[in-house]
Amino acid sequence: MNSTDIQNIHSLLSKPKKIAIVPHRNPDGDAYGSSLALYLFLKEMKHDVQVVSPNEAPAFLNWLPGREDVVIFEEDKAYARKIIEEAEIIFTMDFNALHRVGEPMQKVLESVKPIYILIDHHPEPDDFADYTYSDTKVCSTCQMLYQFFEMLGVTDKITKDMATCLYTGILTDTGSFRFPSTTSKTHLIAADLLDRGVEHAKIYNRIYENSISRLHLLGRALENLKYLKKYKTAYITLSNSELHSFNFKKGDTEGFVNYALSLEDTVLAAIFIEDKQQGIVKISFRSIGDFSVNDLARKYFNGGGHINAAGGRSELSLKETIHRFTSVLPQYEEQLNKDHE
Numbered sequence: 001m002n003s004t005d006i007q008n009i010h011s012l013l014s015k016p017k018k019i020a021i022v023p024h025r026n027p028d029g030d031a032y033g034s035s036l037a038l039y040l041f042l043k044e045m046k047h048d049v050q051v052v053s054p055n056e057a058p059a060f061l062n063w064l065p066g067r068e069d070v071v072i073f074e075e076d077k078a079y080a081r082k083i084i085e086e087a088e089i090i091f092t093m094d095f096n097a098l099h100r101v102g103e104p105m106q107k108v109l110e111s112v113k114p115i116y117i118l119i120d121h122h123p124e125p126d127d128f129a130d131y132t133y134s135d136t137k138v139c140s141t142c143q144m145l146y147q148f149f150e151m152l153g154v155t156d157k158i159t160k161d162m163a164t165c166l167y168t169g170i171l172t173d174t175g176s177f178r179f180p181s182t183t184s185k186t187h188l189i190a191a192d193l194l195d196r197g198v199e200h201a202k203i204y205n206r207i208y209e210n211s212i213s214r215l216h217l218l219g220r221a222l223e224n225l226k227y228l229k230k231y232k233t234a235y236i237t238l239s240n241s242e243l244h245s246f247n248f249k250k251g252d253t254e255g256f257v258n259y260a261l262s263l264e265d266t267v268l269a270a271i272f273i274e275d276k277q278q279g280i281v282k283i284s285f286r287s288i289g290d291f292s293v294n295d296l297a298r299k300y301f302n303g304g305g306h307i308n309a310a311g312g313r314s315e316l317s318l319k320e321t322i323h324r325f326t327s328v329l330p331q332y333e334e335q336l337n338k339d340h341e
C-alpha cells in the first residue's frame with residue numbers, strides 16, 4: 001500500500017460512508033478482532049458501519065467489544081445482503097480470496113461493486129480489491145490494522161475497546177507471542193495497546209480458559225496422537241463420535257494441533273477432525289522452519305494458509321484421509337529430515 005493509496009483512503013473516509021466489514025468464514029481471534037477493532041473505529045468516526053460475518057465465531061470470542069452488533073450472514077441472509085448491497089466500501093479482513101467466506105456469501109460479494117479494501121497477511125491474495133494491503137511477514141491482520149491506523153495517522157483514536165480487539169488477534173495469531181512471526185514491532189504495538197488500557201491477563205484467561213469437557217476431549221486427542229519418526233511428523237485424529245462423547249462445542253479443538261507440534265523432533269504436525277454434518281474432514285497443519293504447510297495443503301487438501309500454519313479439507317472418510325496424508329509424506333521425506341531449527 002503506497003502513500004497515494006493511503007491518501008485516497010484517507011479522503012474516502014473523511015465523510016460518513018456506508019461501510020461493511022467482512023471476516024472469513026469460521027472467524028478466529030484475528031479475523032474477529034481486526035473486524036471489530038475497525039468497526040469500533042469507523043463507528044467512532046461517524047460512519048454507518050456493520051460487520052457481516054459469514055457464520056458464528058467460536059464461543060471463546062463472545063465477550064469481544066462490539067460482538068453483539070455483528071450480523072451473521074448464514075442466520076440473517078436478507079439483512080446481511082442488504083448491508084452488503086448498500087455498502088459504498090467493503091473491508092475484507094484476514095483472508096485472501098472471496099471463496100473464504102463460503103459460497104452463498106461469495107456470490108453476494110461478487111455481485112456488488114463497492115470499493116473493496118483488503119487487509120490480510122495470507123499469501124497470494126486474489127486481485128479483487130481496489131486497495132490491497134497484504135503482507136505475509138506480519139504476524140496478524142490485527143497488527144496490520146494497527147499499522148494501517150499508523151499510516152492514516154489515527155493511532156491516537158484507538159480506544160481501550162479497539163485495543164482489546166487488536167490485542168486479541170495478535171495474541172491468538174502469534175500463539176501468545178511465541179511464533180516466529182512475532183517481531184519487536186509486534187511487542188511495541190502490544191505495549192502501546194497495554195498503555196491504552198488493555199487488560200492482558202483477563203483477555204488471556206477468557207480465550208484460554210477450559211471447560212471440563214474440552215480438557216477431556218484434549219485428553220482423547222493426545223491419546224490418539226501418532227508419531228511417524230521417519231517423517232518427523234505428528235498427527236492427531238478425532239472422529240465424529242469422539243467429539244460427541246465429549247460434548248464438543250465450536251472452538252473446543254482450537255490449538256490442539258500445537259500439542260502435536262510441541263512433540264520433540266517434530267517438523268510437521270496435523271490434526272484431522274471428522275465433521276459428519278458437512279461430510280468432510282477438517283484439517284489443520286503446523287510446521288517449523290521452512291517446511292511449507294501452505295504448499296502441502298494447497299496441493300493435496302483443498303486448502304492453504306501460511307508457511308507454518310495452514311488448513312485444509314477432505315471429502316474422503318477419516319481413515320482414507322489419513323491414508324492419503326501418510327501416502328504423500330514419502331515425497332517430502334528429504335525436506336522433513338533436513339535441519340530445521
Ligand SMILES: [Mn+2]
Nearest residue numbers: 030094141173
Ligand atoms: Mn490471521
